[in-house]
Amino acid sequence: MDKTTMLLFSILFLFTFLTIALSKTICNQDDKDTLLKIKKSLNNPYHLASWDPQTDCCSWYCLECGDATVNHRITALTIFSGQISGQIPPEVGDLPYLQTLVFRKLSNLTGQIQPAIANLKYLRTLRLSWTNLTGPVPEFLSQLKNLQFLDLSFNDLSGSIPSSLSLLPNLLSLDLSRNKLTGPIPESFGSFKGQVPDLYLSHNQLSGSIPKSLGNLDFNRIDFSRNKLQGDASMFFGANKTTWSLDLSRNMFQFDLSKVETPKTLGILDLNHNGITRNIPVQWTETPLQFFNVSYNQLCGRIPNGGKLQTFDSYSYFHNKCLCGAPLDSCK
Template identity: 65%
Template sequence: MKTSLVSILSLSLLIFLSLSSPSLSDRCNPQDKKVLLEIKAAFNNPYHLASWNPKTDCCDWYSLECDLNTSRVIALTIFSGNISGQIPAAVGDLPFLKNLEFHKLTNLTGTIPSAIAKLKNLQELTLSWTNLSGPVPTFLTQLTNLNFIDLSFNDLTGSIPPSLSQLTKLNAIHLDRNKLTGEIPESFGKFTGNVPDLYLSHNQLTGAVPKSLGNLNFTVLDFSRNKLVGDISFLFGTNKTIQIVNFSRNKFEFDLSKVKFPASLTSLDLNHNNITGTLPEGLTALNFQYLNVSYNRLCGQIPVGGKLQSFDMYSYFHNRCLCGSPLPACK
């Protein structure tokens, strides 16, 4: 009887404490919770964030993640929701954030707020498929832990900040599908840490690709659909490790027959340029998954062998005098 009474009293005490002390039932850091509710209010309390209820544990809310050990918010990932307005400055008040993502929010407007520069632990920044405008911010170079930047599919304008090359941990930079102008920074050939994949397509970039880029071993380069000019053959070579290249729909001019391609190359898109010469015999040794050299000024017979005949005529047509399978036979 005595034991039962003690058990009942202990259980009652635990229930009382759990009700009177949120810290026992709510893992969420109070300051993080306050900031998240400020972000929700700044977006006018959208239905997409309905789970952000101040009476519940914020670590259980949708669109975010807490660290299991510290219970601090480490990821804020809001996407595909009916959310309007600008990115609230309050996002900079989540000091443990490693991943910030606003994706496919077409009513998200304004510029990228400088408050993001306070997120010193940030590793991944994705602000894509929105209507964000203004420049690519130079303050991104203050976020020295960044390994991934995706600012694609926005309305960003201005030039690409040369200082992005100071970020030594970057694996990829996505600046494609914007309205960026100017030249590719010469500093992009001077990354001192990781050599990131560069996605710069569908902009209004001009000028020649800096020769400095030839000093690095890139894996992916996508400069397609810009207004770039000149010779880019220096980006290839047997000592390179590049795998995927898309230089299509620019104004590049060089002699393709003189180019030595690396064994690592699996995708090559050069369509709609002013490239001359013949297709090098060395292309037959490559394990191509994709190839397109159409709409250039190439001549001569398509080498026989490897994967070259596995592509249809549309990979080769509209050249000056290119011939041989899969095009009509040479005369």
């Protein structure tokens, strides 16, 4: 083997060695230091045993690193169903390229939502659910202008819903269900800045009437069930809307059902346990319903024949004032 060939071989070997070495250690040191602080703050749980300072943090469990365009910074922190106790570490705000932050199904996670989260300007998904977080839904969440999915469900959050959440220009889904929230639905929710988000506010203690401005929006999914809301909710109906799922059950709504038209896209409609009056419109036979329940209201008249309405059993209709026809008893 001549000297030129040996030199080329040596250069190729060195290049290959460096490539492999670099590929094994791509974790940003600042991110690594921050993650180790987070681990310590959570009392070094076994769930994070892979967070070994001697290894590359991009290989650690519960994490994702971005590609070279973001210099392999940490872009996702997802801690799910582990024996984790304590509060959300403030150091999460020191992961500047984070796009996804999830703490979910952690029954021993307590305290309030960490203000340092407001530092995460690239955050798209924030999911803090099935924990024991307390305190309010914080106003500072409206600073997260890239946020698309906000899920704070299944917690012990209290107080009112911040009207500023409607300022999030990229929001696609807002889930505040199963908390202890009180007060009205904000008037500002009738004027979201971007696309109309899916809205889940069920199993709270919300009260008052729904702002009429919400009727100007075309929601795809709404769940306001199991609250103390009252008044007219007919603004959510309309033949020109494209709503797929509407759940207003177990509130105190009162409106004339005979005057509302269902969207041609409606697949799920639950109105049970309210004070809704009059009769079911014939137009509803044209609706592609997959789930339907109007029980425990004050409806009267014959259930229209046709479409999907006879495919549901009597449970979907019973305990009304004088509703009749299949699947209930025939009209006299």
